[in-house]
Amino acid sequence: MTKVTLTVNGRSMSGQAEGRTLLSSFLREELGLTGTHVGCDTSQCGACVVHMDGQAVKSCTVLAQDVDGASVTTIEGMANADGSLGTIQQAFQDHHGLQCGFCTPGMVMASAALLAENPKPTEAEVRHYLEGNICRCTGYHNIVKAVMAASGQDAGGAVAAE
Amino acid sequence: MPKDGGIGASTKRREDVRFLTGNGRYTDDINLRGQAHAYFLRSQVAHGKINGIDTAAAEAMDGVIRVFTAKDFEGVGGMPCGWQITDKHGQPMQEPKHPILAEGKVRHVGDPVAVVIAETLEQARDAAEAIELDIEDLPAVVDMKAALAEGAPKVHDDLTSNLCYDWGFVEENKAAVEDAFAKAAHVTTLELVNQRLVANPMEPRVAVGDYDPWNDNSTLYTTSQNPHVIRLLMGAFVLGIPEHKLRVVAPDVGGGFGTKIFHYAEEAFCTFAARQLKRPVKWTSSRSEAFISDAHGRDHVTKIQLALDDANNFTAIRTETYANMGAYLSTFAPSVPTWLHGTLMAGNYRTPLIYVNVKAVFTNTVPVDAYRGAGRPEATFQLERVIDKAARELGVDPVELRRQNFIKADQFPYATPVAVEYDTGNYDATMDKMLEISDYAGFAARAEESKKRGKLRGFGIAHYIEACGIAPSNLVGQLGARAGLYESATVRVNATGSISIYTGSHSHGQGHETTFAQVVAEMIGIDAGQVEINHGDTANTPMGMGTYGSRSLAVGGSALVKATNKVINKAKKIAAHLLEASEADIELADGKFTVAGTDKSVDWAGVTLAAYVPHNYPLESMEPGLEETAFYDPSNFTYPSGAYGCEVEVDPETGEVEILAFTAADDFGNVVNPMIVEGQVHGGIAQGIGQALLERCVYDEDGQLVSGSYMDYAMPRADDLPNYTVDHSCVTPCTHNPLGVKGCGEAGAIGSPPAVINAVIDALQRGGHSHVTHIDMPASPSRVWAAMNAQ
Ligand code: FES
Ligand code: FES
Numbered sequence: 003m004t005k006v007t008l009t010v011n012g013r014s015m016s017g018q019a020e021g022r023t024l025l026s027s028f029l030r031e032e033l034g035l036t037g038t039h040v041g042c043d044t045s046q047c048g049a050c051v052v053h054m055d056g057q058a059v060k061s062c063t064v065l066a067q068d069v070d071g072a073s074v075t076t077i078e079g080m081a082n083a084d085g086s087l088g089t090i091q092q093a094f095q096d097h098h099g100l101q102c103g104f105c106t107p108g109m110v111m112a113s114a115a116l117l118a119e120n121p122k123p124t125e126a127e128v129r130h131y132l133e134g135n136i137c138r139c140t141g142y143h144n145i146v147k148a149v150m151a152a153s154g155q156d157a158g159g160a161v162a163a164e
Numbered sequence: 165m166p167k168d169g170g171i172g173a174s175t176k177r178r179e180d181v182r183f184l185t186g187n188g189r190y191t192d193d194i195n196l197r198g199q200a201h202a203y204f205l206r207s208q209v210a211h212g213k214i215n216g217i218d219t220a221a222a223e224a225m226d227g228v229i230r231v232f233t234a235k236d237f238e239g240v241g242g243m244p245c246g247w248q249i250t251d252k253h254g255q256p257m258q259e260p261k262h263p264i265l266a267e268g269k270v271r272h273v274g275d276p277v278a279v280v281i282a283e284t285l286e287q288a289r290d291a292a293e294a295i296e297l298d299i300e301d302l303p304a305v306v307d308m309k310a311a312l313a314e315g316a317p318k319v320h321d322d323l324t325s326n327l328c329y330d331w332g333f334v335e336e337n338k339a340a341v342e343d344a345f346a347k348a349a350h351v352t353t354l355e356l357v358n359q360r361l362v363a364n365p366m367e368p369r370v371a372v373g374d375y376d377p378w379n380d381n382s383t384l385y386t387t388s389q390n391p392h393v394i395r396l397l398m399g400a401f402v403l404g405i406p407e408h409k410l411r412v413v414a415p416d417v418g419g420g421f422g423t424k425i426f427h428y429a430e431e432a433f434c435t436f437a438a439r440q441l442k443r444p445v446k447w448t449s450s451r452s453e454a455f456i457s458d459a460h461g462r463d464h465v466t467k468i469q470l471a472l473d474d475a476n477n478f479t480a481i482r483t484e485t486y487a488n489m490g491a492y493l494s495t496f497a498p499s500v501p502t503w504l505h506g507t508l509m510a511g512n513y514r515t516p517l518i519y520v521n522v523k524a525v526f527t528n529t530v531p532v533d534a535y536r537g538a539g540r541p542e543a544t545f546q547l548e549r550v551i552d553k554a555a556r557e558l559g560v561d562p563v564e565l566r567r568q569n570f571i572k573a574d575q576f577p578y579a580t581p582v583a584v585e586y587d588t589g590n591y592d593a594t595m596d597k598m599l600e601i602s603d604y605a606g607f608a609a610r611a612e613e614s615k616k617r618g619k620l621r622g623f624g625i626a627h628y629i630e631a632c633g634i635a636p637s638n639l640v641g642q643l644g645a646r647a648g649l650y651e652s653a654t655v656r657v658n659a660t661g662s663i664s665i666y667t668g669s670h671s672h673g674q675g676h677e678t679t680f681a682q683v684v685a686e687m688i689g690i691d692a693g694q695v696e697i698n699h700g701d702t703a704n705t706p707m708g709m710g711t712y713g714s715r716s717l718a719v720g721g722s723a724l725v726k727a728t729n730k731v732i733n734k735a736k737k738i739a740a741h742l743l744e745a746s747e748a749d750i751e752l753a754d755g756k757f758t759v760a761g762t763d764k765s766v767d768w769a770g771v772t773l774a775a776y777v778p779h780n781y782p783l784e785s786m787e788p789g790l791e792e793t794a795f796y797d798p799s800n801f802t803y804p805s806g807a808y809g810c811e812v813e814v815d816p817e818t819g820e821v822e823i824l825a826f827t828a829a830d831d832f833g834n835v836v837n838p839m840i841v842e843g844q845v846h847g848g849i850a851q852g853i854g855q856a857l858l859e860r861c862v863y864d865e866d867g868q869l870v871s872g873s874y875m876d877y878a879m880p881r882a883d884d885l886p887n888y889t890v891d892h893s894c895v896t897p898c899t900h901n902p903l904g905v906k907g908c909g910e911a912g913a914i915g916s917p918p919a920v921i922n923a924v925i926d927a928l929q930r931g932g933h934s935h936v937t938h939i940d941m942p943a944s945p946s947r948v949w950a951a952m953n954a955q
Contacts, residue, residue, distance in 0.1 A: 020286065037186015037194035039418075041366045042451035046874035049366060077186035080648040086257065095176055098843045102673030104181025104418030106368040129883040136192050136874070138366050139673045140883040141850030141912075144843060 008072045010035065019066035025059075026050040026115030028066035029076060037107050041136065050136030051108040051115075052076045058115030060134070077107035080114065090114050090152045099148035101139035108135050113149045122153055141157040169693070170686035171903075174839035177678045178502040183763035191370035191387050196444035199372070200540040201227050203288035204436060204447065205278045205295055207270035207589060207916045210304035210528035211317065214268055217278055218296040225294060227287030227442060232266040232279045232433070243429055243492070244401040246393075246498040248644040249524070252332030257524070259328075260320040262427045262492040264402070264436070270299060271319055272528050274456025275870055276429060281437060281445060285514040297774020302649070304528040304867035308465060308486040311525050319491055319526040328498065328524035333506040337581060338525060341519040344480035348471035357940045358542045360463035360488065361854075361862040362877060363535045365672075367418020368449040369458060373434030377442050384435045388414040389424045389670050390710020393647065397427040397495070401672040403436055407702075410435075414700040417672035420536040421851070424672065425712045426495035426811045430457070430827030443677065444558035445713050452484045455872045460861055461535020463488035464501060468546040470554050478569045480517040483546060485522045485795075488533035497533040498524060503643050504539030504634075504713075509804040510580035511547045512591045512627050512805060513569040518581045534712065535850055536913040540630050548918035553937055556929065562625055562922070563599065567592060572669060574761055576896075584631060586803045588896035589831060593626060597894050598625075599806035607811070620814040621824075622927025626918035629805045632714035632907030635798035638642035650797040652706035655684070655727040657735075657790035659776035661769035663688075668708010670699050671719030672911065676716060680724055681898045682836055683903070686726050689755040690768055706793050714946045717836060717899065718802045725902040725955050726794035734790060735771045741768050742774055752808040792862045802898045803907040806830035808849075810923040816931060819949030821857055821924055823886045828915065831894045833906035838892065848912020855913075856920035857942050878942070918940060928952060 003128040007016035010033060017032035029035045029052070032137060038061055041049035050061040053075040066086045077122045086097060086148060090113050109132065123131065128149045129142070150156070169175055182188050190749065243262040250256060254769040261267075266275045278295055282288035305311040305319060311326040319326055332338060345351060372385040381404055388394050390559040391412040398412075399405045417424060429449050437445040464485050469610050471480040487501035506520040555562040571578045573590040581588070599605070607623050614621035634640060652668040663684060669676060677697040685692035699705060706722070732752060739757035740747040749760045758765040774781055775790040809824040828845055835841050858878035862870040869876040897904030928936045928951065936951045 018884060022286070030193075031195075035186070036190075037188075039190075039367070040192075041368070042874050044451065044875050046875045047366065047451070048880075049883075059926040077184075081185050087181065087184060094184055095180040100179070100183055100840050101178060101675070101843060102365070102367065102419040103188050104180070105714070106183050107186055117269065124551065124882075136366060136879050136881060138364055138421070138851070139879075140843060140845045141846035141888065142885050143846045143887050144849075146882065146887075 004067050006066050008071060011075055015058050021067060023066040025061040025064040025066050025069055029061060035076050037079055039052065039104055039107055046136065048112060049105050050110040051111040051135065053111060053115065055069040058112055059143065077110060080110060090117070093148040093152035097144050097148040097151055098142060099145040105135060105137040109145055113152065116149065117153055122155060125150060168258045169691060170682055173682065173837065175678055175682055175692065175837055177675050179675065179677045181626050183636035185449065190367055190416045190418055191372060192383050192384050192448050193447070194372055196372065196374055199444040199446050200281045200283060200441065201285040201288050202437065202445050202447040203285065204276045204282045204430065205280065205292040207266065207273060207275040207299065207454060209270060209299060209301055209403060209784065210273050210287065211302040212270045212299040213302055214266060214270060214299055215275065215910070222294040223289040225287065227283040228291045229281045229283065231295070232265065232342055232437065234263055234265045234276070237264050240264065241402045242446065242750055243427060244397050245493040245498065246397065246495045246646045248646065249331055249498040249502050250644060251329040252335050255530035257329035258323045259493060260323055261633060262873060264432050267825050272530050273549060274530055275491065279433060281441065296332065306527055306529060306723050306863050306865055306867050308488055308525040308527060311527050312523070314478055317761055319528055322849060326526040326771065328526055331502050331522045333520045341482050342482045343515045344575045345469065345471045345482065345518050346923060347855055348479060349474035350472045350558060350822040352470045352550055353467065354546065354553050354556055355467045356546060356549060356938060358462045358464040358466065358545055359719050360532065361461045361535055361859050363421040363423035363426065363458060363461055365421055367421030367903045368451055368454045369424065369428065369430065370445045370448045371431045371434040372444060374444045375438040375442055381411065382435055382439060383411045383413065384431055385413045385415065386431050387422040387424055387711055389417065389672055391700055391702050392668060392707050393710055394427050394431060398435060400433050400917070402432045405622050411703045414670055414806065417685050417768040420672045421536045422461065422538055422712060426459050426533055446712055451679065452946035454871055456530055456869055457875070459494040459531050459533035461532065462542060463532050463583030463616065463622055466546050469552045470550045472554060476560060476565060478513055478515040481515050482519045483509060484521045487522055488532050489524050491526060492527045492531050494531035494533035497531060498535050499645065500539045505543045506582050507542035507546065507582050508540050508629060508631060509582050510569060511544065511630050514571050515953045516581060520582070521893065529863055536848065538713070541914045541917060544628045544914050545694055545918045547854065549921060552922045552925065560873060563595065566627055567595065571929040584801060585897045587800060589803060589805050589893060590896050593894045594805060594829045594831050595627060595808040595928055596831045598809045598827050599830065601889055601891055602811065602825060602827035604809065614813055618932035620816055620927040622812050622814065622923045622925070622930060624919045624921065624923025624926055625886055626808045626812045626909065626915050626922060628915040629803055630714065630911055630914055631803060633798050633802050634713050634715065635719065635801060637797050647709065649952060650795050651715070652708040652793065653724040653727045654706050654793040655731045657772050657775070659729055659773055661694065665695060665697045665723060665724065666705040667697060667699045667720055668705050669716045670711040670712065672711065673948045674711065674716060674844065675837065677838045679717065679840060680721065683721060684728050685722060686742045688732065688768060689727065689753055714909040717905045718907045719796060719798055721903055722798065723794050723796035726796050727792045730794060731790060738771045738781065738785060739766050739775050742771065761776055768792045775838040799900050802833065802901065804830060804832050804906040804908065804911055806911060806915055808919040810919040812920070812923040812927055813926040814924060814948060816952065820946035820950060820954065821943055823853065823920070826886050826888045828888060828890045828912065829894060830892050830908065831896055832892050833897045834897060834904040835892055836905070841892055844908045845912045846888050848910060849888050849916045850880055850885055851913045851914025853920055855941055856917045858884060860942050924948065
């Protein structure tokens with residue numbers, strides 16, 4: 003066991019990790035941040051995406067001991083300071099971009115990374131970028147709409163009422 | 165315009181806020197004080213004799229608390245099957261024992277053999293590697309027809325063969341069906357495979373068992389679609405724990421699609437082990453483990469024949485299906501290829517004579533059970549494919565052949581020859597709507613344009629019928645169900661007027677917390693924010709059957725309406741007392757009780773307060789309080805239907821299929837939240853397209869699962885799928901439930917596979933490959949290319 007200290011969502015946090023402990027389980031089990039989900043064991047589903055030093059990573063592919071000193075943002079850190087939903091989160095709600103919510107943290111984190119890189123993506127670019135995130139519920143249609151809307155582009159289709 | 169927050173409004177989902185901020189509470193997020201971890205050691209061979217299990221070394225390892233094997237379960241019941249099928253000779257199906265841990269033999273890759281409980285998961289996993297298994301390989305049966313051959317290895321030695329049942333439906337019609345075929349002007353025959361799929365909800369299954377020895381109370385937290393069903397099956401049939409000592413909680417559940425209906429060995433195990441060890445025991449499935457332990461779906465091999473007269477009227481259908489049960493009977497497995505499949509074989513058509521034969525077969529594979537649609541996609545696929553094939557053979561338009569044989573709008577209620585009575589529908593309307601919004605009329609020009617680019621364009625049509633909200637209980641009991649199929653709701657009105665609802669229904673993505681509140685808010689005329697929906701905990705919800713088969717709103721919503729009406733009736737009596745008027749004169753509108761024709765009124769909160777602070781209250785004739793429970797047992801299924809159109813382009817060089825447009829025109833009856841309904845259709849279509857083009861669960865001949873992870877099992881991803889155009893403006897309300905609703909959860913997965921395959925065949929036929937009359941799913945580039953190039 004080694005002590006790992008890192009900044010998570012702007013706060014310094016530390017915990018114990020074995021050599022084989024993955025960042026995903028370190029966040030969930032050791033730091034109690036269960037918003038990051040684990041949907042597979044082959045790095046295919048993207049439910050575990052977080053930002054590490056500004057980059058989107060699948061946290062199941064990173065060893066906890068290797069992130070000592072890093073700055074990590076998880077889904078728990080995506081709301082506005084007043085607790086209201088951030089732009090991407092709000093767009094997911096407005097466009098019904100989630101059903102069971104299990105893929106959602108990874109989808110939001112991946113979408114945020116996309117829009118940071120490419121603020122006005124085309125729909126095809128959104129679909130291509132989200133290829134590493136599997137959603138079994140939505141058929142992606144409304145996720146794509148939500149990301150387009152979050153980028154300030156016309157999402158088309160129905161928008162939820164208040 | 166619907167009232168904001170009421171029925172018909174696309175109200176935003178309130179549950180989204182917690183999911184979007186990482187505050188959902190899924191089962192794996194639950195960690196109890198003193199919790200130990202379970203790791204299941206599973207068979208790596210498909211079929212083998214267990215000669216010995218040596219756990220000594222594992223037990224001596226760091227952190228290991230105990231190792232369990234089958235011998236620890238002597239005297240404990242096996243996993244029960246919830247549906248008994250009677251075969252065509254009147255005999256009960258063969259029902260093998262399904263132990264919690266393998267006894268004597270292993271019967272599929274993934275069959276659990278031993279469980280290590282340790283302080284940490286890593287310790288449990290490490291110790292499992294030290295268990296010495298002496299398993300002698302036996303020949304495995306994987307292919308269903310081979311499993312039924314003389315002398316085939318038997319999955320269960322104590323059964324007479326690998327045949328679970330041979331079912332005929334309707335057996336009495338068989339001779340008449342044969343006769344109709346003998347007289348037919350034309351017979352179209354199609355042999356097809358409805359391939360095995362893995363449901364793959366994104367949240368893997370999890371079970372946490374807890375035990376309080378001081379009160380002898382057991383609690384199971386589990387990823388279930390129906391916690392009460394799990395409590396009943398596990399308590400009564402497996403562990404012998406009475407319901408009042410057993411609580412089952414299914415908190416936020418990350419998708420189900422059928423595979424989380426069933427009672428699984430891991431649930432019983434964790435509950436049992438927690439009692440033995442007197443500490444919480446947690447198991448979390450890995451995805452690889454899910455592939456070999458979650459019940460799979462579909463896996464039918466079918467031959468269907470359609471008989472037509474010389475005017476192209478359908479005169480008879482006969483179909484013969486082999487249905488894979490896997491190694492054991494999962495909870496509702498026997499009902500899927502029979503009552504959920506045979507009863508749908510009339511589709512939307514007036515075919516007068518139908519005979520369905522199903523042979524259910526045991527093989528050395530993971531058990532197969534309901535997956536989104538369950539039996540209905542299998543029925544719809546064969547029917548809509550054979551009709552398309554018939555249209556081509558006869559040289560008639562597939563739209564017209566369907567229309568000619570549709571049950572017409574003025575023929576409802578319509579009794580089919582396969583034992584169901586459709587209450588409402590208007591198939592011409594949904595067909596017209598789909599053709600309109602997909603611009604079917606403009607297809608020929610688009611096909612020309614594709615041709616110029618060297619691509620083959622095709623348009624595929626499917627029209628489906630679904631039976632949702634399976635019911636009524638007394639009928640399904642006669643058909644072999646070992647459960648009731650009602651739903652329940654408790655409406656607890658609080659003193660200041662807010663309302664706590666407890667439903668037996670369960671949401672694992674469907675949005676009940678929003679839609680059920682919309683229903684109650686509309687009925688009383690209060691703000692939906694005043695209504696809270698609770699579900700998923702047997703400790704506070706009335707006995708209910710949970711969510712599957714698109715039943716939540718049609719059955720659970722009906723229970724909710726019934727209970728709310730009871731509340732309203734009592735509230736009116738209280739209002740009459742307060743207003744010194746006759747009860748018959750009290751009207752409820754917009755959250756206010758008014759004496760008809762006067763301006764005398766009392767608002768909702770005034771009445772609810774009087775109910776709980778009964779100072780001015782008719783105590784002599786009425787109890788205080790305002791809380792009602794209702795159980796609703798439907799009198800019939802509901803019958804959603806719809807027309808699906810799929811437009812594809814096939815690349816003749818590579819065989820690759822691209823979906824250019826997908827259009828769904830559904831009749832779901834009345835709709836409570838259009839946004840959520842559309843989302844359900846999107847998700848269903850995505851799974852149907854996944855089946856049609858991508859997904860396939862593959863075993864090799866030794867029973868090894870070849871597609872055991874997301875590296876090998878092709879889950880549909882964002883850039884595999886199109887946008888969908890969905891419409892639900894064709895409405896024929898259900899006549900036998902109070903909301904007039906039909907259910908929308910499975911439609912997409914039922915209607916889309918035949919639409920896609922019909923489109924692919926259409927593209928190839930138009931492209932001159934007239935020899936290609938069928939391609940089995942998934943229509944992968946290699947299969948399409950091979951079909952085009954086979955001559
Ligand atoms: S859990 Fe990390 S990619 Fe699936
Ligand atoms: S919302 Fe359920 S997996 Fe995406």
